[in-house]
Amino acid sequence: MAERSMSKLSSEPLLEVTDLAKHFDVSKPWLARKIEGAQKQILKAVDGLEFKINQGQTFSLVGESGCGKSTVAKLVVGLHKPSRGVIKFEGRNVADAHSRADSAALRRRWQMIFQDPYASLNPRWRVRDIIAEPIRVFGLVKSRDEQIDKVGALLTQVGLSPVDGEKYPHEFSGGQRQRISIARALSSNPEFLVCDEPTSALDVSVQAQILNLMKDLQKEFGLTYLFISHNLAVVYHLSDKIGVMYLGRLCEVAAAKDLFTRPQHPYTRLLLETIPDLEMTGRERVPVAGEVPNPINPPPGCAFHPRCPFANDRCRSEAPTPTERSGHIVACHAAEEGRLPDATFQAPKQPVAS
C-alpha cells in the first residue's frame, strides 16, 4: 500500500464541485395530476452547491435533517446523477468518464462509508468476502493467497483480527461493524472517502474509537474525507473546513476553527447556539423558534428568512449569492450589507480535569 503515501499532500483540490444540483420529481402520477389539475412538484434537494476539497483534508457538511447533505454524498460518489453542475476529481470532469474501464478506474479511487452498519453489510456473506469484494471487482490482486493476506492486513489495520474474517456480520457489535465497513472501503486503496454520518448510530465511547481510527488512517494514507454529520462537536473535532447547509444550499463555508469562533451567517450562529453546554457555565441556551420549512415549498428569497432575526424585505424576495468575506464564504444579505452585529462565539474549554 505504499503507492498512496503522504507524498501527494498538496493544496491542489482533489474534488471540486461547481453549481451542483439535484432535483427530484415528487409529483403525483400523470393521470392523478390531470384529474386534480395539479402542477408538477419538484423537490430541490440540492441547489447550486460549490465547494473544493484539498488533498489530505477533511471537508464536512453539517445541517439539520432534510437539508440535502446526504444527497450531496450520493451525488459525489455517483449514486445519484446530478440534475445540473459539474463534479471534478483531480481536475477531470467525472461525467466525461464514459467507458466502463474509465469510470471503474475513477471509482476505485473513492469509496463510501454509510451510517447504519447494520444495513450496509450483507448478512449472508462472511466478513472476509465483504472486504474482498472491491479487491475482486477491481482486480487488485493476482492470487487467492494474496487476497487472503490483504484482507487480513486490512482487518488488523482497523483494529480487528484476521480470524474475524471467518465470521458473519451479526457476530459483531455496531462499532465493530463500522470497522468492517471502513476496512471494506479501504480495500480498493482509495484516496477519497465519503462518510455519511458514520458515527451517528454509535455510542459515545465507540464513536471515539471510530473517530480516532479515521484520524489515524487519514494520517497514514493521506486520505481525503468528505464528512457528513449533524453533530457539530464531531465535525469540529475532525474537519479542516466546514460547509453549513440549509434547505439544499450552502449558507457558509469556512475553516473549522474560524467558523466556530467567528460565525457569520445567522443560521450558523443558531446552530452554534444549540450545542449543549458541557462546560457548565450556566449559559442558558436561547432556543430559536421555528423549524426547517418543507423543502418542496421553500420560502421565497433567502430560505432562512422566516427564522432569521435580521431578515428584511430584500431577504424575503431575493435569494442571496455566496460571496467571500474575510475568509468565509457567506450567502446572506445582512452580512453583505453589514447589518449583522459582531458575534464571537465563546468556545467552551476542556471540562474534564482528570
Next chain:
Amino acid sequence: MALLEVENLRVEFPTRRGSLLALDDVSFQIEEGEVLGVVGESGAGKSLTGAAIIGLLEPPGRVTAGEIKLEDRRIDNLSYEEMRKIRGEKIGAIFQDPLTSLNPLYTIGRQLIETIRVHMDLTQEEAKGRAIDLLGEVGIPAAERRIDSYPHEFSGGMRQRVVIALALCANPRLIIADEPTTALDVSIQAQIIALIKKLCREHKTAVMLITHDMGVIAETADRVAVMYAGRIAEVGPVRRVVKQPKHPYTVGLMGAIPMVGHDVERLTQIDGAMPRLTEIPRGCSFNPRCPKVFARCREERPELMHAGRNAEAACWQFDKEGRRG
C-alpha cells in the same frame, strides 16, 4: 422523604439457559421537583430502570428483588389496575419516538381529553378547555384550532410537544422521559429541553431523564446517575460529575465526547465494548476495560461508596479501609 425511592432493584429475564440479570442492585432517590439524569450507553439498563418504575417491563422481564416507593408507598407489587391509576396520575411518561406514542387514528384533542377525563373528574367541555390550555403551555401555536388535527399533521418537534402535554394531563408528580430529544434535530432539541425545564419549574414535577447524551444531561439535570452493565457506576450533582468524574468509566466517557473549542488530536478511548448480559465478568463489570484495574476488581464487586465530597462511585479505588491489590 424523597418522592421516589428505588432500593436494591433487580430485574431478571428468565431464559431457557438460565436467568439474565439485566438490572442488579440499583438504588437511587428522586426528590420533589428534581431532575435526575440517567446516562449510559445502549444496553446499560437505563430504559429498563424507567420501565420497571412505571410497571411496563416487557415480559418475561420481571422485578425479582428490591422495592420501588413513590411518596412512601410501595408501587412495585401493585395489581395491574392499581398501577394503571398510578401511571398518568402520579407518573407520566415521554418516550423517544413521538409517532408511536400517539394514536394516528384519533385527533390529538380526543387523545388529550380522554386522558384528562380518565384521571380527573371533569366534563367534556372542561376537559377540552384544559387540553387547549395544556397545548398552549407546551408551545403549540393556535391551540384552539390545532386541537382537531391528527398526529401526522404535526412535525416531529410539535408531536413531541403534544406527547409532553399528554404526560402532563393529570399533573403527575414524576415524569419519566426516555430519550425525549434523541429523534429530534439539534435546534428542536434545544426547544424541547427548554420546555421540559420550564414545566418542571412551574409544576414542581420531578423528572427522571434517561438519555445517552451527556450534553442534554448537563443542560437539564440536577443530579446524574451513570449506569454501566445494569448497575449504577456513579451518582452525584451534575456539575461535579461532568467536571470531576470519579469512576474510571465516567472519566473515559467524558473524555470520549468530542467538544467544540476543545482541540485534541485524539479522543480518550475506552477500548472494547460493554459486556453482554450473558458474559458479565466476575468482580467489577468494568474491570476488563478499566485503566486503573487491580487484583481486587477482578474478584469482588464494588458497591456505591463515598468517593469524596458530593460523590458516590462503585469503584474499589475509593475504598479507604480496604486492601488495594
